[in-house]
Amino acid sequence: MRKRYNAAITALGGYVPETILTNHDLEKMVDTNSDWIISRTGIHERRILNDDSLATSDLATMAVKRLLEDSHINPDEIECVIVATATPDYIMVSTASIVCEKAGLRNAWGVDSNAACSGFLYALTLGASLIESNRYKNVIVIGADANSSIINYEDRNTCILFGDGAGAVLLEQTEAETGLVDNVFRTDGIGKEHLIVTAGGSLNPSSSDTLDKKLNYISQNGRIVFKAAIEGMTQTCTEIMERNHLEPKDINWLIPHQANLRIIQAVGDKLGLTQDQVKVNIQLYGNTTAATIPLCMWEFKEDFKENDNLLLTAFGAGFSWGATYLKWGKLRG
Template identity: 50%
Template sequence: MYNRQYASITAIGGYLPQQVRTNHDLEQACATSDEWIVKRTGIKERRILDKDLATSDMAVAAIRNMVAEYKRNISDIDAILVATSTPDMLMPATANLIAEKLGLTNIWAFDVNAACSGFLYALDLGASLVETNRYRNVVVVGADNISSFVNIEDRSTNILFGDGAGVVWLEPTQEEGIMDAFLQSNGIGKEYLNIEAGGSLYPFNGDVIVENERKYIRQDGKVVFKQAIQSMSDACKHVLSRNNLTVEDVRWLVPHQANKRIIDAVGKEINIEEGKTLSNIEYLGNTIAATIPLCIWENVKKLNKGDLVMLTAFGAGFSWGASLLRWMIE
């Protein structure tokens, strides 16, 4: 009988910048209020990376946190997959820069850009590398320095986004680890959530970018809100059904931390029991690809070995999906 080899999360780490941007700070920058922000998003604070640092710096700090906490050897890492929409530069990949900063000179390292769904995409890719025996120690990173692309005067976006990095270490196991993933995408959402500048369509060329504000993240909140709830809920139901499971089997739901109202609506839509949804949006906001690993990292003491954990996300593109895993850390 064939015994499937699984990839399991065996270590986790995170990093948060020290600088805090509060709702009071935003009141000084644009026409908004703490009451309005909390009511609409559930966010009170978000972390902002120092101007002289970049996404790779947060990722390196998160990896160092992980290896110190779980007593791992950085030199054992075979591959690094980085989910990010805010690379240090267009090329080389941020994963390459992370490898250099960690002193890893012969390693497979590359970036994945699926916006806020990026960590789920990278986690599935990383698990596949382990399951096929091509690599044994794969580090998956979710990291974004999104504050660099936020117009501080735009209250439709400045209230939402913050910076951070979360990482997990994947290894092979005969026990259930990363069980399944249902991931989807299309291009119909490109006009509703995007950062247009910097690519080949709108390259950086001076004043045109500034005038059109194409260098900033832009979103149509109403469209994204509705689509996020439907897409994440449907993905959760699909991945559970495909594995002959029900929501009652799930011990923890870890949704993308985009908006407290979205998180609550998804929980209600899939009918998960109150108290089973993990969240940290109140003090971190939306850290794009970092939200899910950071949320697990901050709540790791609540998780017990064997817990069934469901992850779900929605992001620009649109991209969305859900993943199932058994938590294998004691």
């Protein structure tokens, strides 16, 4: 009988830039105020990659180096790197290949995955599938975004929301009953116009005209995204819980995409969870797109106990959304 292998998270790393952009800083840049930002989003500050010589790969590399340092794994044992990002260093070259070179992962191949804010969840399942197939034993999955590179700091609707950062997890093969258990993912391209960077792709290449019209920056219909995010995250989490026979009391931790505190609270309430079951760090970092969930897990990893039930959920551009159920295992180090 063929053995069944699971993919467990055994190490984590995270990184945010040193430069802090506070709400009070933004008051000097656009027509807004800190109290309003906090009341509408829960965000107090965000980190910004304030160096033109650095990019998303640098954020990701720092997260990987911290993961390697904490886990004591030999870099040569890493076989694959998947980078979830909406802000790659280049259009042609994968950010993952650059991370492999910068982090010294000589035996790994790399690939990028772009599902915006849902990207890390999608990439996590792709990495887990490689492990479960028994073709790979050690895969690093990264969520990283330098959102400041696509933010118009004259647009108060978006500049208050986003920050830069990266989080990484090591997936390892295990025969224990831990690791990724189930997921529910959805995509609906009808939502693309409501959260998008219009220019820079093959449909609308960058030009002096797109730059003049500020089409190379994020634009968002906040009301539509807000409502769709609550509905999508709640629906996929509910489906996961029902088919795995999980009651609210069985969920030790909900790790939601950190887009807006009101969204996070609404999803938790609809799932019947208490505030103590929901992990939140949006007040410090804002929305770091694909990085929010791994950053949150990295920051709160000491709270997670072996066999805890974690429910991860995200919603992003596309529209893309989903939920992943995993059982926490034993960390290296």
